[in-house]
Amino acid sequence: MADPTYPAIAAKAALVEISVAAAVIPAAWPVAQIVYFNQCDPETIMRKGGDWLSMYDQLGTARDNLDSAVGTLTPAQWSGRDRDAFGVHVRKYEVQVIGTQVLAVTVGVTMLCVGAILLCLVVAYTVVSTILFAFATFIAAAAATVVGSPAAASALATANSFAASALGFLKGIEAMAEAVATGGAAAIAAAGAFDVGMQLGTGRTDVLKDLVQATVDxxxxxxxxxxxxxxxxxxxxxxxxxxxxxxxxxxxxxxxxxxxxxxxxxxxxxxxxxxxxxxxxxxxxxxxxxxxxxxxxx
Incomplete structure (x- = not known):
């Protein structure tokens, strides 16, 4: 198992902090929901997105190498129906690779965008949770003494106000992440359909069997x-x-x-x-x- 990343650790720490803070600060509960709902590992998401973009580059290199290899064979060296049939096969292969490249770049860009927004969300709610945790600690300590009770009441009012303001900010980032993820999912579905269509268009019907097997797996x-x-x-x-x-x-x-x-x-x-x-x-x-x-x- 891979070692946990810093954003993932921060997300878990924020959940602990906001859970404690919400026990003291009522307005922190909606923030706790956002922190709970958005426990994630943005760094890993972005790293996997980079892997998909790397696949796109590798497929592009394969296409370039194929073009170079075919280009070295002049008509004087090889001509006839076999050469024509080979050319048709190579063009079909290139079309198939292009379809896969479109899918790879779509998945990669989507994962990078979603991961980047989630990273911003994790950083934001970690900061908010830490501040509210500090408020809660002070309020609990001050309320334990008669002298500190007025300060505790004042701090509670300030903490509730801060939590309400922070909630709107966090909801904005959360909504942005959801919108990008939804749009990305639609783009990936379209790219997948495009890839399958390109494969079928070149006569590679095995793609349907592969699609079914991937679904089962x-x-x-x-x-x-x-x-x-x-x-x-x-x-x-x-x-x-x-x-x-x-x-x-x-x-x-x-x-x-x-x-x-x-x-x-x-x-x-x-x-x-x-x-x-x-x-x-x-x-x-x-x-x-x-x-x-x-x-x-x-």
Whole structure:
């Protein structure tokens, strides 16, 4: 297993810091959701993108070498139907390589762009999480003394304001990453279809068998990715509910039992003015997925 990269380590450290901070600073919960949702390793993503671009260069070199090799054979040295058939075969091969090059450069550029934006997001939420963690540490220490209580209250108000401002900034980067990833996925799908079309257009029907085999081989990764995303959304929704239902204090109208992934929300009105009953989080998440809407809001 490869050694963890610095961005991946920073992302995990930020999750620990923001989890502690959110226990003291109510407005930090939505930030915690963003940090949790965007645990990633941008450096590895960018490195793999570079590998795809390297493949593009290697395919281009192969084409150049082939052209050079064919160009050395003059009509005086080799001519006739065999030479013509060879030329047709080489041109088909070049078309196939071009199709693969288009796919390689599309995947590579997409991974580099997504990785770069995710790196910016990791750096941003790491800084925000560290600042909020420092706020939380100071607030907890100051609140433990009678003399420090006013300072703790003032720091809490400042921390909540900072968290709310930082949330908008982080959401902007997150939205940018999602937009680039969505656009990149569409571009990769189009490039893949173009590659397959180029292969079929030159008579290489084995590409369909290869496509089916690659799909079968990748099913385990697809299944693991789906389960991972489902688990992420499942837990993250509880964090979202916490940020939505909390009003003023971790012990106020609502709070999150983080380990149990359960949002506790006694009857009353949440920040949206909706009446809230019982526990949400896990149950709310299941309800919204099956029936849509929010089971707790009436």
């Amino acid at each position: 990748g099913l385990d990764n697809v299944a693991a990715g789906f389960l991972s995303k489902w688990e992420r959304d499942f837990v993250g929704y509880g964090i979202h509910s916490s940020g939505r239902h909390i009003a003023g204090s971790p012990n106020g109208p609502g709070y999150l039992i983080y380990g149990g992934m359960t949002q506790v929300a006694p009857a009353g009105a949440d920040a949206d003015g909706d009446t809230v009953w019982g526990t949400s989080g896990v149950v709310d998440n299941v309800w919204s997925r099956v029936f849509g809407g929010d089971v707790w809001n009436h």
